[in-house]
Amino acid sequence: MSDKASTESQDRYRDTVFLPRTTFPMRGSLPVREPETLARWKEAGLDAKIAESGRDRQTFTLHDGPPYANGHLHIGHALNKINKDVINRAQRMSGFRVRYVPGWDCHGLPIEWRVEEEYRKSGRNKDETPILEFRAECREYARKWVDIQSAEFQRLGVQGEWQNRYATMDFASEASIVEEIGRFLLNGELYRGLRPVMWSPVEKTALAEAEIEYHDITSTTIYVAFPIVADPTPAQALTGVSAVIWTTTPWTIPANRALAYGPDITYVVLRADEVSPDSLVPQRARLLVAEERVADFCAATGIVSHHVLYTLPGDALEGAICAHPLRGYGYEFDVPMLPGDFVTTDTGTGLVHMAPAHGQDDFLLTRQYGIEVPELVQDDGTYAPWVPHFAGLHVFKAADPVCEALAEAMQRWISNGDVAAGLLARGTINHSYPHSWRSRKPIIFRATPQWFIRMDGKGELRAKALDTLKDVTFVPEIARNRLTSMVEQRPDWCISRQRAWGVPIAVFVQKGTGEVLRDPAVMTRIVEAMREHGADIWYSADPAVFLGPDRDPADYEQVFDIVDVWFESGSSHTFVLGDDGLNFPADLYLEGSDQHRGWFQSSLLESVGTRGIAPFRALVTNGFVLDEQGRKMSKSLGNVIAPADVTDKLGADILRLWVVNSDTNEDLRIGNEILKQQGELYRRLRNTLRWLLGALDGFTPDEALGYDDLPELEKYILYRVSELGGMIDRGVQTHQWVGIYPALHGFCTTDLSAFYFDVRKDAIYCDARDSHRRRAARTVLDILHRALCTWLAPVLVFTAEEAWTARFGHEESVHLQPFLQPEAIWNDVELGDRWTRLRAVRRVVTTELETARRGGVIGSSLEAKLVLPVSEREAGVLGTVDWAELAIVSQADIEILPNAPSLYLDEEMSEELPGTPEAHGGPRVLEAPGEKCLRCWRVLPEVGTHDAHSGLCLRCVAVVEAQGSGASA
Structure with missing residues (x-):
């Protein structure tokens, strides 16, 4: 028969083949269809229906x-x-x-x-x-x-x-x-106190830790000598000695009120015998530093040679008193040396300068010893008018003036014949420093009166x-x-912030005593007024409205600080x-x-x-979202991916698929290439749904078979459905969805598209409409459609709806359906293991088929005859299935080899062996004898044996005649 005649004959039988038909298009066109779906849901009142459906659950x-x-x-x-x-x-x-x-x-x-x-x-x-x-x-x-x-x-x-x-x-x-x-x-847990908080000079408010981010900055570092003016040691070992500190915040020197030492640290008094020409250290100055820090200290300050005069334990410094190095410039107070467990010898000198207004450790240690906490820095970051020598100067511009004052102080102390006091060395350091995440500007630690909720004590x-x-x-x-x-x-x-827009800390403080008013009746009046008028009432109403008739507003301070937004959102459970x-x-x-x-x-x-x-x-x-190279997203890098851009170009379902295909427990990556990959994954899922819908064309519940009537292959697919259903259930119970949807995608591509659909296409397309095999396959396809639509619905909300309504109409919504729940009988583990082995051998077979195709032995797999040699032990597993159907070839024979070892499976017949022993040749692919059926394309010797339909195999003859098509060869 000529090629032309063959094509014409094939065309005569085209209408007898049950080819897939569906209105579900291949292309998603999500940017267009998704808004249409949203509008349809709104018109149909889907949200109300969802709410109503769950009322009794x-x-x-x-x-x-x-x-x-x-x-x-x-x-x-x-x-x-x-x-x-x-x-x-x-x-x-x-x-x-x-x-x-x-x-x-x-x-x-x-x-x-x-x-x-x-x-x-x-x-x-x-x-x-x-x-x-x-x-x-x-x-x-x-x-x-x-x-x-x-x-x-x-x-x-x-x-x-x-x-x-x-x-x-x-x-x-x-x-x-x-x-x-x-x-x-x-309950007594709210109090007002003075302590250091993270403060933004730009935004003029206290900040919470969650409002802080860290960036590298370059800071000025200084070594400063504090002259010891009172020596408690029995041998007067500290007479004429200066204690040395190192700091990265020169601007805090005016706020210094103490020095901290480590009680368990060993210190030395060294004499600077020789210094470099550019060193600021006075020759023969006697300096107190930690023994472990001597070498680094001398190198940083230009001390060429030195001599250790004394070694003493840290606790020997108890009771020592220093003078502030700027004494004579308005800093006329003593600077006591205090024991601090937080002092280390990792950096610096083993001595730490304490500015209680600007550090948590500083504040706690000095408060313990009853030392004042001076308020020297204003809300805009400038020194207050009463700060000697530096009034009005911004702290971030204070490094040079402070260093100049300390250098001048050193010269004055030396010229008076006193011990060293002032600047010993200056340098820089690049380090991580806290910034406000809004202004991107550095913050400071600043002691201000704030409102606190105590973490310890009374309420614990x-x-x-x-x-x-x-x-x-x-x-x-x-x-x-x-x-x-x-x-x-x-x-x-x-919890307090010094801003205007927020919920006020609506309390009163008695002016005469500083005590906070803790009156339930006052609090009730405030809450009721705000429930009716909002928080603005605190700013517009006469305080007497809240205080009531028994209190004079003139006796009370009304607090206008607003509450931290984290307290607000943290309270959201209450409303x-x-x-x-x-x-x-x-x-x-x-x-x-x-x-x-x-x-x-x-x-x-x-x-x-x-x-x-x-x-x-x-x-x-x-985790956080990073770009494809693992970098943080920023406009300056041009790597920002905006959700609106993704929905406009690709659709929301692609973005949603990216989320569930990522390991959300870790930082996630996104970019154009990653989104392109998600688009490919989506296309495969969509094609799976499309093929299911097409193959189910005309399906009715009457066509379905019971589980016991299904062939093994269909039961195996239901076993895989039960496995995935178990994964979905675990995700629901544990809220851990990582890996579940990639597994579902793998099922669609590997188990269905590349295996089950391929194997069953012939039965679905070419078997008689009511054949047992075709009904069994469509029974499982119906289950697969319901399972995949409902399982994908939480993620591909638009596509799952489209795939559901393409079959059941717009009166139905997948989002009103429950998950398909696998039946217990489907979970046949033994059957699953058996088909895992069969599929392992099938992979060996398909490899040989591909080799034969590349070698020109066959054109397509349907032109092949498969000969599968197996051992006697393997025959019980491999010899019980139709390999022509499973391998998608026209003909297949099982060849049992007596006394042969296992060829494809291990002795327990549970795992595929690595390759096939050459001695037995493995699967053999031959050119199938016979003619090609014009309807199903299988090559069989029986083609041509029927007079009325000489171009068909006997299976196709029966189907065509049953349809009464009247087609002739």
Whole structure:
């Protein structure tokens, strides 16, 4: 028969083949279709239907950590919300009622800073603007971005109660936050105290640790001599000696009030016998430093040769008194030497200068000895008017003036014949230093009156919080150590900020005594007023409204500091959870790893402090998002990936697929190449769904067979479905989804597309419509479609919906369906092991087929006849299946070799052997004898034996005649 005649004959039978038909297109066109799907969901009221469907179920609550309402979403926002949405949807499809209330953080410096930027651009002065007017502008700014971000989150496919969202600036929220402050006030844990806090001179406010990032800077370093003026040692070994310190903050020298030594450190008094020409060390100066630091000290200060006069233990320094090196310049006080356990010999001199207003260790040690804490630096970072010699100077510009004053002091002390006092050496160091993450400017430690919640003592907040954490589940478990150590080490919680936009710390202080007013009735009046009017009432109402008729407002100071935004968001459980079906404690909090020092911790401390329990049962932590090279994203590097750009170009489902295909326990990477790879993975998943839909064309429930009537191959696929169903269940129970969706993708590509679909295409396309084999295959395809659509729905929210409605119509939604639950009978482990072995041998066979194709023996696998030699032991496994069907060849014979060793499987017949022994030749691929069937393309000797359909095999003859097609050869 000529090629033309063959083609014409094939065309006559084309309509008798059950080729796939579906309206589900090959191309996703997600940027176009996804917004259409969102609009259709809105029109159909899908959110209301979801809420109604879960009304009588057990509730699962994931409490939303609020993002700041101050700009478009970045990729970290997308990661966070997609993670939450996947978990929420999975919980819902597992049978729980899910109430997800998204929220926003609307107060504090992030928003106030943006509004101030607009002021600066327009030349307006914030300080000249009435506070209520300024707060109104902040509120409007936040409201605008809440609406924008809400739309952007919904575009990502995140489902939630968007009309019922919470915001910290809602009146009810503000009232609840003040009520929580009142709880700490009334239980005695809130107090006002003077201590160093992290302070931003640019933003003029205290900062929380979570608002700090670290950058490298170059600082001036100095060695400074403090003359010892009172010597407690019996031998007067310190007479005429100067104690030497080293510091990277010359600007703190005016605030020095003590020196710290290590009681267990050995010190020496050395004499500088010879110094280099450019050294500032006076010849024959006697200097006190740690013995371990002598060599480095001499090298840094230009001491060429020296002589150790004395060696003495650290505790011998107890009671020693120094003079400030700037004595005579207004610094006329004594500088005592105090024992400090924190002093080391890692750097410096083994002696540490103490500026109690500018360091935590400094503050605690000097307070222990009753030393004053001077307030020398103003909120803008300049020295106060009363600071001798340096008034008005900014601390970050003080290195040169301080060094000049210390150098001048050295010359004056020497000229008077006294001991060395002042600058001994100057250098630089490049080191990591804290910066504000908003202004990107360095911060300082500054002692100011602030409001604190005590961690230790009376309420034992620290101890209770640590004890509570023992009952919390961490994902990953290693994150437990991070949060625990942070709670163990944190100082008292500074909750006050010196800004305008936020919830005020609404308390009163008695002017005469400085005592905080702790009156429940006053607190109740304040909370009720804020619930009705919002926090602005604190600024506009007469204080008498709150104090009541029995107190004179003139006797009280009204506090206008605002509360730390971390306290606000940490209080959000009080105005979101516990009512209207939302669990308290929440089942889950989920945020990035930075929130161990942020929202996780503030929520824990707030809840434990007021309710005695953690607000969460489990914490899930994800890493940060980096670019493809592992670098932090920044506009200057040009490596920022914005969620909106991805949805506009590729679609939200691609971004969601990237999330679940990443190891979220670690830092994640994203970039154009990575997104391109996700697009390829998506294409394969989509093609799997498309083939399923096409092969199920016309399927009805009446066609389905029971499990017992299924062939082994179908039972094996259901076994694999049961394995994946178990993985999905574990993900739901543990909130650990890493690796699950890559496994699901592997199932689609390896088990289905490259194996099962290939093997069963012939039966589905060419068998009779009601053949047992075809019905069995379509029974399993129906299960696969339902399983994949529901399992993919939490991630590919738009594509799964499209694949579901392509079959069941738009009246149905996959998001109202439960996960397909595998039946227990499907989990046949023995059968699974058997088919694992069969597939291992199949890989050997397909390798030989490919070799034969490349060698020109065959054109396609259907032109081949397979001869498979097997040992007698292997025949029981390998000889019981149709290898023509399994290898997708036209003909296959099993050849049993007596007394031969195992050729393909090990002695336990559990693993594939590495290769096939050459002695037995392995699988043989021959050209199949016979003619090619014009309908199924198998090459068989029987083709041509039927007179009416001489171009068909007997199977195809029967199908064609049953269809009554009337086609002729």
